[in-house]
Amino acid sequence: MAPALELLEEPIQSLPTKAFSSAFHAAPAESGLGLESPEKHQRVMGVFRVVIADICEQFGEGHAGSPMGMAAIGIALYKYVMRYSPRNCDYFNRDRLVLSNGHACLWQYTFMHLVGVESMTMDQLKSYHSAKLDSLCPGHPEIENEGVEVTTGPLGQGLANAVGLAMASKNLAATYNKPGHDVVNNMTWCMVGDACLQEGVGLEALSLAGHWRLNNLCVIFDNNSVTCDGTADVANTEDINMKMRATGFNVVDVYDGDTDVATVTNALIGARSSDKPTFLNIRTVIGFGATKAGTADVHGAALGVEEVVNLKRSFGLDPNEHFHIPQDVYSFFRDLPGRGEAHEAKWQAALAKYREAHPDLADEFALRVAGKMADDWTKYIPHKEDHPSASTASRKSAGVVTNALAQNINSFLVGTADLTPSCNVAYKDKVDFQSPDLRTSCGLDGNYSGRYIHYGIREHAMCAITNGISAFNKGTFVPMTSTYFVFHLYAAAAIRMAALQGLQQIHIATHDSIGVGENGPTHQPIAVAALWRAMPNVLYIRPCDAEEVAGAYIAAIQATETPTVISLSRQGLTQYPQYSSREGALKGGYVFAEAEAEDFDVTIIGVGSEMVYTMQTRELLLKEYGIRARVVSFPCNRLFEQQSREYKQSVLKPRSGKPTVAIEAYPSIGWERYADASVSMNSFGKSLPSKETYAHFGFAPESIAPKVKSLVDEVRRDGIGILRGDFREFNAGLRIGVNH
């Protein structure tokens, strides 16, 4: 079957787009494509479906229905259409396949086994839903495992990831390909079910894919019309084809997606020559072959012993054989490792020619492939003496760093959810990432080499697409996003997926406190920080001035397997050149200002935009009460927890017998670890000018200092032990408005 490779690859570019705009109801000519016979396909699909059923039967659970329904699509992709290398799943220019309906993972695992991915043994397949600790077959696909591009499961995420993967290809191609030299030209294939097309994150991402005309993206809709609650029309009766056309997709119908491998294959091949992204609407039957096929009963369950026997009989297979893949079925896929090696060899040859013609670009491209930046990022982090001395919003300080990095290093892709004027991330001489054919009314055009991304008002898709960009190849891109911090709640599920997958990215979160002011409580992100501080593998950093901002960027760039959220103020912040330090920020917390005496009475922790109130309180305490306060700056709890116990104790001095108070315009949760009391937010915010908002909620030094004084007095009188298990909320009495 080796000839299939050439036969498949060559005709693709020459097929006119129009040919694929109409329904594929009548099968097109197969002869030129080197397809195996329909009978052979039925045979392979029968065995595949039965193996899926057997695997789910082991533990009486799992998702059997979708994988069974997607058998023909799988053969079309894995055997005929996708360009990949089973023996080297990380081959750089491979087609990316995303299984956005991640619960159908057995489909992917089983095809990986069939095409010769060596780690995916039959024993591994049988570990699905088992207690095996080193299983490569978890209940949803995980990026750590060979052959999996992104971790999927939460529905709609994978679809947005696929858009990001397609953007990454487009950007690299536009940056490095030269006439006669295509060093990046891979496709992105994305399997979706009904759910991914209902979820908002999927819909946002589809809008963008259409807008950007990502014709290297093919969305394959496993249209089995069944969801958990019944048939999909229980909750959805829209005209999906019309909607996808309106969204800018080339829409192709395939009606017999259960058996007609040839038609599915042709439709997939057609996607390669579309001038738009392609949406293949493939009708399938969930649990094809089972008695309850086509119903919700086969979605998230094993079929049952008797049903599996029937299924095997109906496909002409022996009911007494389990997990059995006959040799002729293995043979059907035997050519794929060799074809994969040929792909790789061809790419290597292309690279060698490219190096001859464009040696400098080839060097740079090699660095990107190796996950390295083409320039030394450290030289673009401002020095301490470069910072302004006047009050400066930290979003502006951050903008300076983003500007320097993004102008000079093309690993950075900088995006915004329609907040260019607010987030300060637009860099000098930026080129927008756009289809080169787009002509906007305001003249903001661009091309695919552009690295400034207008995501529109779509925070969730922005972050989920960013995951795809990060996942394209480790280190090739360091994507950045930007929006108001409160809108991280729109994108939380996507940022969580970045943390879970260990994807590096930088989220610029501006307007991060009640200092946002007049926009009011809807825009004041009271509880959002608690989510990121609790979330494993997220660095949430709230710098207090330009110097700590520098530290935040250093931490973010050094954290190559972690998303970082840099949390920034809208309002101007006092700069503290004599106190703040990037080295301190990199430790998460550090002594900012010692007491102005040998001994001290209290430690006050200040964070981000509340540092000014902390320092003012320190001053007032001394002036009014003679109380000597030392101040700790605490931009990042996770970095602090990574320090030694000795360091932590040297900063917070818990054994000193002196109390500690934290000042932050967020809820107190988390501060109990480091402090005895806090000035916190116990309600949502209020629409007032910035300073008045702080004063209203008790953050003025005049409100804080007397409370600190009485705590100090109490400890002097009764000893530090009385504070055990009795955390003090200095603002507890403040219950404002209707908030509770």
Added chain:
Amino acid sequence: MAPALELLEEPIQSLPTKAFSSAFHAAPAESGLGLESPEKHQRVMGVFRVVIADICEQFGEGHAGSPMGMAAIGIALYKYVMRYSPRNCDYFNRDRLVLSNGHACLWQYTFMHLVGVESMTMDQLKSYHSAKLDSLCPGHPEIENEGVEVTTGPLGQGLANAVGLAMASKNLAATYNKPGHDVVNNMTWCMVGDACLQEGVGLEALSLAGHWRLNNLCVIFDNNSVTCDGTADVANTEDINMKMRATGFNVVDVYDGDTDVATVTNALIGARSSDKPTFLNIRTVIGFGATKAGTADVHGAALGVEEVVNLKRSFGLDPNEHFHIPQDVYSFFRDLPGRGEAHEAKWQAALAKYREAHPDLADEFALRVAGKMADDWTKYIPHKEDHPSASTASRKSAGVVTNALAQNINSFLVGTADLTPSCNVAYKDKVDFQSPDLRTSCGLDGNYSGRYIHYGIREHAMCAITNGISAFNKGTFVPMTSTYFVFHLYAAAAIRMAALQGLQQIHIATHDSIGVGENGPTHQPIAVAALWRAMPNVLYIRPCDAEEVAGAYIAAIQATETPTVISLSRQGLTQYPQYSSREGALKGGYVFAEAEAEDFDVTIIGVGSEMVYTMQTRELLLKEYGIRARVVSFPCNRLFEQQSREYKQSVLKPRSGKPTVAIEAYPSIGWERYADASVSMNSFGKSLPSKETYAHFGFAPESIAPKVKSLVDEVRRDGIGILRGDFREFNAGLRIGVNH
């Protein structure tokens, strides 16, 4: 102008739908509608726009552009189309207006002033963006203020709220209206900008509105084609009309939305007689009249002194007058209070007739209007003796309560994001909320009196729509949602809006721990609880058995101004009839099991599905080490914080000199307030069977007990003081897989 009322109201029902299906480019006959002259409209709009500009000029900031662009739409709605009562904004059968583009709030505030909402004085209008504490004009509309239906601002939310408001009307109408007696027949009008149509939550909600054929909903698109980053085509080039048609909307174009009040009015009136929800695509110019009109420059800024002078001149107004509304403009709106009173009187008369014909229904309806339930809910909470004694998943225990409540009390609207088989919320004899015309393939049909809602796979819209249902009228509905807990991250922005607005609702969150098992880390909600525990005005309750589940429901129903999240297990949980108590659960935390001796050595806090490991650890500690442990159950931190200091200290005994350890399969954040150490999650989860997952992450009693013992030993040796500022993470060493 009083005749306009009748003229406007009567023709509406008789107009055929088709007449409104095509573009309104040519103005329809106005004569019958009693409209004022185009010249008068220009005059009123000129004054309106200038007042907006003056208000923003005061502090040199605010959103002027959209309100100015929406002047004609405002006149059409407030003067001609909406049925409401300016002197009684809470009139029950009023049309609901949602300003989903909440930054345009000055538009709403200024029209409220003009039509005679008494609290909305000119002084109030001038308080926009001021430091005035009792301003009724915050930067986004807030539900607490007269005449505002829902708090909006985070984009897309209001659109979904409007869908909920329209559902509420449909449900009440289908439940209480009888032939000849329409006691509920209000419309819902929703203003949206580009953003609401880009945000996923808006797109999800639109799909549902189309599916449900909510023809009492009219979405009014202020299509000014400008967003913060430039013209909207920078990030969006889809065919919105085609998309909305595909989604099931009646689409109507209006091309001259800046000046042609008559055409806008007719298009709005047409929406009342559509058989589908209506989407009015109204072209406007942002900042109409200003030099920079039609650009992003006028979106979120004041115009500047000179520009305001020009603006006034161009509208023939005196540049030296500020905030000036001439008497003829007030006169233009003078009839509205009277018309509003007529609406109310008509409704009261209809109610009186209804009472004669249907006295029982009228009694029930009166209760619903008063925000009361038609039956005593307390009798449907299971008694302690009704609980099963065998191991039972808490999702099942909760299902029993949901069933009893929803079967018997029609204030409960129960929804699910396509997880009917998993969330146990489908109740006996449920009727699905559906268009009565819908015929599904699986036969799950329904009608608008149905109270079981299939939201599809749209968690965000589910929760945002739920906010609209709650906001329809306080207490009329107690909506419930259901999904897996991890998917609360999809809906977080909406649940936050419920908390901010004080909206009662119950969120059933199943599969709430690593016990989810095989679905793996994508489905194990490690950090989600921290968000709800930090969020003001959210009750997050994690019951450990059926008795605590009963307590959770009692708390949720009693919390009439608070959303409650009831957090439930997938897996079976040991029942503790001799220890658990609903009264204890209602206090948030309580002594579950005293040590089996007079004194004790350690307190262990157990929560939800980890209670079983807590109790097993207690047993093992005694057996292996002779250590006497008392156990505290801690289902809800916020309820606990509402208790007296004495109560809290009696439960946790911080002054006993004995250590406290918390056991929960979430991060430790928050436990530092109550405990000295914790058995927590420091990474994401893993795909394994439930029990094996717990064991893998160190939750087996055999792993926990030795660590507790050594803590007890340490405290015995060195005293409790050594634990100060030194919180112990018993699982700190467990860094598993690629998670960090």
